[in-house]
Amino acid sequence: MRERVVVKWGGGLITQKDAMKTVRHDVLDALAEQLEDCLLKGVDIVLVHGAGSFGHLKAKTYRLAEGKIEATHLPADRSQEEAVVDVRNDMLELNEHVLAALTKRDVSAVSLPPHQWARNTGPDFEGDLALFESAPPGIVVVTHGDVVDCDEPKRFGILSGDDLVHRLASELSGVKRLVFAMGGVEGVLSEPPNGDGDESKLIAELLESDTFQGEHMSEMDVTGGIGLKVQRGFQTSQHGVEVHLVSGEIGQRVRDACLGNDVRGTILRSS
Numbered sequence: 271m272r273e274r275v276v277v278k279w280g281g282g283l284i285t286q287k288d289a290m291k292t293v294r295h296d297v298l299d300a301l302a303e304q305l306e307d308c309l310l311k312g313v314d315i316v317l318v319h320g321a322g323s324f325g326h327l328k329a330k331t332y333r334l335a336e337g338k339i340e341a342t343h344l345p346a347d348r349s350q351e352e353a354v355v356d357v358r359n360d361m362l363e364l365n366e367h368v369l370a371a372l373t374k375r376d377v378s379a380v381s382l383p384p385h386q387w388a389r390n391t392g393p394d395f396e397g398d399l400a401l402f403e404s405a406p407p408g409i410v411v412v413t414h415g416d417v418v419d420c421d422e423p424k425r426f427g428i429l430s431g432d433d434l435v436h437r438l439a440s441e442l443s444g445v446k447r448l449v450f451a452m453g454g455v456e457g458v459l460s461e462p463p464n465g466d467g468d469e470s471k472l473i474a475e476l477l478e479s480d481t482f483q484g485e486h487m488s489e490m491d492v493t494g495g496i497g498l499k500v501q502r503g504f505q506t507s508q509h510g511v512e513v514h515l516v517s518g519e520i521g522q523r524v525r526d527a528c529l530g531n532d533v534r535g536t537i538l539r540s541s
Contacts, residue, residue, distance in 0.1 A: 272407050274314045275447045275528045276439040277305070278431055278499075281320025281415070283453030283518040284368070291324050291360065293367045301451065301518060302371040304525035309377065309408055313528060316402055316438055316445075317368075317379070317412045318431045324364040325357050325415065329428060334417055337424030354417045354426050358385050361416055368412060378409050384416035384429050391420060391427040393436055393502065403442055436502035440509040448506050449527045450499050451518030457536030458500060458515055477539050478504050503538045513538040 279301055286292035305315055321329070329335060332344055332353035344350065365381050372379045388397035395418070405411045415431035439448040455463050459471040473480070496515075503513040514527040516535030526533040 271444055272312050272314050273446045274316065274442060274444040275308065275449060276316045276318065276435050276442070276445055277449045277451060277524065277528060278435045279317065279319040279368070279518060280450065280452045281322030281324070281326065281431075283322075283451055284319060285322030285324060285364070287322045287326070287453075289323055290327060291363070293364070295367075295371075297453075297519060298367060298371040299374065301524060302375045302377065304522055304528075305372065305410065306375040306377050307522075307525050308528045309410070311529060314405075314407055314444075315410050315528070316405075316442065317410055318435050318438070319364070319368055319412070319414045320431045321357075321361060321364070321415045324360040325417075328353060328357050328360065329417070334426065335428045337420060337427050350426075357417050358383070361414055365412065365414055368414075372410060372412075379412050380405070380409060381412045384413060384434065385418050388416075388418050388429055389420065391418065391429050391433070393433045393505070395429055395433060395437070399438065399441055402438060430498065432498045432502045436506050439506045439511050439513075445511055447512040447514065447528060447530065448503065449524060450503070450513075450515040451524045452496075452515060453517075453519060455496075456517045456520070456534060458496065472534070473536050474534075475539055476500070476536050500538065504540060507538050507540045 284294055284298050308315055332350050369379055382401055388395050390396050402411050416429055417426055418429045420427045439445045456472050458473045458476050460473055461471055507513045514535055514537050516523040516527045518524050523533050
């Protein structure tokens, strides 16, 4: 049986997060090349990508993570329901860029946007993961953070890619590793990055009992920042899955982490 790895391409990695709907095509192409190499080496990939500037900015403006709220607390140019449609369409657009990068490498992929198959938010969201389980060897199934329908009174909310990867890595058969590919950092740092000697702050091995300061760009990120990645990562590691957080911008680190090679970054260890 081929090994299976769940990979998260962060939204801040594949997009310019502070510029509306701006794709980092060079990064996407490099990540797609590394993914292809994993497939050629007999490792199947389930790919989840974040929203970055295709989702977070608009979702934050219209407070979609909170569900249905009074219109008096929101900009008057559109309703929350209209913003839900906009964000879903923006995510489909970003997803097309991801699929195009894979196609350039002759990688066969199928997309499963969560608003079409999932309901409610958080790690206990509802959805049939058999769609991922049944993928033939060598076929990459792609999904992403999204705005999904929720039970009343919330009506809608944001299903984070970090919650998706936790469930996928924990529940699909044959998953050996979960790899978070991040932008701007090499892994989990002992304190927020400032660009000055950040390499000395890298935590190569993080235990569940350890503490750290996680930067959370609250003005843009509506799904929890690195703290949520670590939390879901530890929950995943309890299922016997290796969890790595690495840079998606440097060399072949994402590929190496997926293949189980020694790689600079952070590995999470359950206490």
